[in-house]
Amino acid sequence: MRMYDIIDCKKRGLALTKEEIDFVVQGYTKGDIPDYQVSALLMAIYFQGMSLEETAYLTMAMASSGDQIDLSPIQGIKVDKHSTGGVGDKTTIVLAPLVAAAGAKVAKMSGRGLGHTGGTIDKLESFEGFKVELTEEQFFDNVNAHHIAVVGQSGDLAPADKKLYALRDVTATVDNMSLIASSIMSKKIASGADAICLDVKCGTGAFMKKLEDAKALGKAMVDIGNHVGRQTMAVVSDMNQPLGYAVGNALEVMEAINTLRGKGPEDLTLLTITLASHMLMLAGLAKDVEAAKNQIQDLLSTGAAIDKLKEWIKLQGGDERAVDDFSYLPQAPYHRDFCLNQIGYVEAINAEAVGKAALVLGAGRETKESSIDLAVGIVIHKKIGDKINVDEPVATIYYNNEQKYNLATSILEKAYKISDQQIEKPDLIYDIIH
Template identity: 45%
Template structure:
């Protein structure tokens, strides 16, 4: 590999020039091994935030991050592989019913989940509310479960894109989290390294999303779709609404509970709509079309897959879910239409109740969170329960209530109907 100077590369990007493939490979390889120092990579991250990267640079950055570790290989699997990635939101439990639903139709879903940090919950935290469920699979166990069941959700190996883990932690403390080339390469390096042949991206937009601005969310989605296609992965994206929570339950065990309602043929209409839309698109990308996805939720086939998937990882699908010990209910203060139920405010409240963590080493309270008794757009009456806060530690209620202050509105005028899927993006 050619030798370069980290300082020269920082100055080059600071001066708005392109970095070559060789320069990017050198930079990421040497950052992973510790030759390029954190403070130098911090400067490069800021230069990228300010000056951007073109399509070729973003692909090179992503491929270098993949090359820093292991790439899973599903050769030999008798089913096509497809996955979904969500940029995260409040009440976003879609992975739970989605993976078994897609598996019903003969596709395999190799989902590497993460833990929550801040107000958006992590997939692994939700699954760990199920007694006995094990997030750690060897590559052979992962393969065997995909072959036999069709779906597996597990924690990412330390060997998947280790460069991303280092850079992700650095971005968090240097004010460069929102650099779109870095977000794109971070998400896609992990997903491409996962070895899936097709990928659907659920890019959330609104107050409870990472991307609050529609145009920025679209830019991110387009960049990720292009990058996936450039890397040989069939990729598409949906921009979906996260101005108000998804479903009626926020928090780890609560979201498992609601997912089971969906798998049993019920559940909130918005969760069902998005689950079906994403499953249909995932199946389309791997050539499985003209199937009745919604019917598999109604007739129990997806529930059967869920039970098999949970059992395969040591979980007890019949075990009682953790319940919070304390509750506090908020009542409607007027008659009218519920016109605002702000996702960010409710997400922060749920986090303060113990459903999320401030530092990655923190524990979560599995039963904590919020249950909504009405959703945005519903008609409510004065004195009617609007939502119930749930936790094991009653001293958490005050700070949770502060987060909700001013985030709920009731009006005499009916709001416009919520649109879940705002836009679909293909190359």
């Protein structure tokens, strides 16, 4: 088998076989195939595309290139949720205990954030003592006995994807739907879950800015998952403004706790209930979506969800007192209201700009080596469609440094667009793909 022939085949628009794709992925991961030949193949794929079968072959080849997590010691269907990322996305902290309280098995590996704020693992470290690393035995025991464990990614999951993505990044071949979908799904499949619920974000604060692209990505990932034997569905949701109000690690944890108490923001609550109900369906714990939603609502209203959160935090060594008393969470030394000195209605919020403002405060990482301040961030008070008056705060900034505060405010000033006409609030859920 020759790399030249594989490149020529795809250049002419022909389908690659499983054996050819395995040959490329294995050879490139080992260093036997040079960058320039894989670059040529990526460009051919970019222009000629890949079929569902080819995309599934690529996904499984990348998933098989490193460690694959065996979750078979955990009884029942293991469900996982993956978000394509956004600003203020603290959904996992609400969703995991809620779904676990309903009886589903949540065995999840999450990453640290690189960008606006920390990832789920960083946010969970807002609970003092929370262990993001468990032994395999502890992980399995927690899920079997208590239905929940969330840990940092361990081992070497899908190393071929890391290497291929780095090459795509410098060869202008990132934005190909098959390559994006296979990249995301290879890591999810290597993580071992039986069923996968995808939250595909769309808007100014998301990777996919256009709705048609977000829907296409959702469909591509659902097709891959189902094609390789994992029950998969996707929710396409809005990210043209931050999710909820809080942007920043400990601030988002507080908002997640309030949501589990039934007192969270309307959008975060709706998205959580939507995702949770479909996860229960995937786990075989509800006959239909309406029954699942009723079950989720009961867990929120009875306090069972907040009890499961406390149980989870304690199981992984964290101080569960923070669930009832936010003073046990990291606190920023300073906070100040931010005003626009305008009258009107919020027409648009650049979610990415809000994320960048949180980043400069120290809530996120610019590089993998950057440290995170878990206490800092932004709580916005006015979202799209809301009316504002002069001197009425649109946000509160939590900070530890005056210079960082000034930089964050200069970014926030450009994030809001105000209209003198009343603005309709946007939809949150755009589509559900099975």
